[in-house]
Amino acid sequence: RIFGGLILDIKRKAPYFWSDFRDAFSLQCLASFLFLYCACMSPVITFGGLLGEATEGRISAIESLFGASMTGIAYSLFGGQPLTILGSTGPVLVFEKILFKFCKEYGLSYLSLRASIGLWTATLCIILVATDASSLVCYITRFTEEAFASLICIIFIYEALEKLFELSEAEACRLCAQGNSLSTDGINNVVWSRILAECKSLHGEYVGRACGHEHPYVPDVLFWSVILFFSTVTMSATLKQFKTSRYFPTKVRSIVSDFAVFLTILCMVLIDYAIGIPSPKLQVPSVFKQPTRDDRGWFVTPLGPNPWWTVIAAIIPALLCTILIFMDQQITAVIINRKEHKLKKGCGYHLDLLMVAVMLGVCSIMGLPWFVAATVLSITHVNSLKLESECSAPGEQPKFLGIREQRVTGLMIFVLMGSSVFMTSILKFIPMPVLYGVFLYMGASSLKGIQLFDRIRLFWMPAKHQPDFIYLRHVPLRKVHLFTIIQMSCLGLLWIIKVSRAAIVFPMMVLALVFVRKLMDLLFTKRELSWLD
DSSP, rough: OHHHHHHHHHHHHHHHHGGGHHHTHHHHHHHHHHHHHHHHHHHHHHHHHHHHTTTTTSSOOHHHHHHHHHHHHHHHHHOOOOOOOOOOOOHHHHHHHHHHHHHHHHHHOOOHHHHHHHHHHHHHHHHHHHGGGGGGGGOHHHHHHHOOOOOOHHHHHHHHHHHHHHHHHHOOOOOSSSSSSSSSTGGGGGGGGHHHHHHHHHOOOSSSSTTOOSOOOOHHHHHHHHHHHHHHHHHHHHHHHGGGGGOHHHHHHHHHHHHHHHHHHHHHHHHHHHOOOOOOOOOOOOOOOSSSTTTOOOOOOOSSSSSSSSHHHTTHHHHHHHHHHHHHHHHHHHHHTOOGOOSSOOOOHHHHHHHHHHHHHHHHHTTOOOOOEEEEHHHHHHHHHHEOOOOOTHHHHHHHEEOOSSHHOOOOOOHHHHEEEGGGHTTTTTTTHHHHHHHHHHHHHHHOOHHHHHHGGGGGGGGGGGOOHHHHSSOOOOHHHHHHHHHHHHHHHHHOOOOOOOOGGGHHHHHHHHHHHGGGTTTSSSSHHHHHO
């Protein structure tokens, strides 16, 4: 029946609604919220900046912050799986660039045509909800979800390192002293303190970026950024493992482990401030009163100055957007809802898609960016809320009990994100290399537990040294290797498409993985696939 799946989702989730708030009273939730707030802020602002460049300021950082906050709050309150974190995606940015270029070439209003496409996309997504299309997620198996999740994690790691390398362009390493003239003592004795002291003694004036009364130019920003980056990764990983150390009581070890990333960020900010080297900082818009451009408001009419037929023609690109939104949202939801996480409050695929569709329509009318489930942020959110048994002896590995399922962490992340414009005096002290280090840590830690990488290690491992994986007992090793090679080939193809100009068809290729998985029935028996997939 129409909306049958949605009704079942609401009935399944409604009894847990109030417990979703009560269950959040824990230091672990506070740690998760503080960590992920810092992790979510930078991508949203960066995405807004890139969108601003691509659209000549029609949608920029202000709109990105507002849209992320509004969409995230609504989804956290009423979504079917509140553990999912919404964010921006690469294919959406590619689509926005293509659409703006098309509108500019043919003299159409970009925001109006985008609003039409967004409303059609929202309508098509609601139709998918009405027809229970989300039930098709049963065809998204471990083969597809692991290839998708691995790719997103690898991209997170790659982009974190890429951002660090990009700093070398803005903050190139200087191997000589930058002065207008040298003293007779020789270049080896020319130091900043001497130049500044001489300037004062001659009653000179500080002019240019190489001088400053309190902050003279320091030529080692790049090296300091590299130190901050790798220190953040190392300290985060070390503190996260502190739970199994031999020092301090169990409660203290648990708190340190839960607050690992937040403590790391705090320490790095204090060290950076104490050292005083002008590393690049997080830039947050300080005004939240009006859109970036004066020639647009907070509401966009779908027709605007465009011809009437553009409203109808918008359904064509909307079909592509619908596939993009559906695949990104549902694959991430499948990863979050996997049985290994031992969730007790059930899933809500139809309700999730409905909330994304409704907010996508609202963002389209308001001229705000579109947001959908962010894979790495969602996996990190789940990992930060893991419940484990208390260790009775030092060094003993705790047992995984489940996930602390609640709505408050996601809600607070996006409430605080919307309030960020009032906290610029604090946020401006966070160095960007520290956030890049957090991204690398999130990408690397999210790879943990993905079976694909366990199987890749088997290629170089003699049989007698192989771990006791359950599938190795029931599937021949050559078949395990064949399954891994096919999955790695698909992952490589996805990577090529993702980083190329064809990135907009990326969701279509993810959909194609489902069909590749069906073809594997010709190479493997059902019994073998049941163990591997």
